Amino acid sequence: MNTEKILEIIAAIAKKIEAEKDFLTELDNEIGDGDHGINLARGFKSVEEKLPTFADKDIGAILKGVGMQLVSTVGGASGPLYGTAFMKAGNVCKGKISLTAEEFTAALDAAIGGIKMRGKAVEGEKTMLDALCPAYKAIKNGLDGGKDFIAALTDGVNAASAGVEYTKTIIATKGRASYLKERSLGHQDPGATSSLFMLQTTLEILQNK
Secondary structure: OOOHHHHHHHHHHHHHHOOHHHHHHHHHHHHHHOHHHHHHHHHHHHHHHHHHHHHHOOHHHHHHHHHHHHHHHHOOOHHHHHHHHHHHHHHHHHOOOOOOOHHHHHHHHHHHHHHHHHHHOOOOOOOOOOHHHHHHHHHHHHHHOOOOHHHHHHHHHHHHHHHHHOOOOOOOOOOHHHHHHHHHHHOOHHHHHHHHHHHHHHHHHHHOO
């Protein structure tokens, strides 16, 4: 996975978030501030506009630039969380012009660590971590078990999808949704859903070589 592929993935994520903006906002209307899709789409639109300036940079610098752009343009909780995730991933990829499957997985692990630190959250609290943590474990287990990257990433996407479904069955204990307590049951988490979209888009781009 080289710098061109990373830029292609980020551009595709921006388009996916824009396409799903209303759906994400609808989910957030149920248990949050009703702005997740709108805010995230605005942030990724600004990222997409900035991508040409990242063309000559290494993967670490690209991811860090994406993170900084998201922090500065996305309102609500998702801006700092996703921004931190991309910046932490960027730190792991500093100076690299291509990523192995293992390096991609390490970057995802760093991104998750950033979200946990910034959000003071753990898996099982009805957040984006309920998609990302199972995805990371599935990808790592797949690679450790001898699968190629596409097969392992497919496992990761499936695990994230199951994680999104799982958020419907638990009570939110973090963020605005936590104010609803039991009333948050039955609703899927918007952040977990947008995380799933990002992983799905990454897989789709990598499958279309």
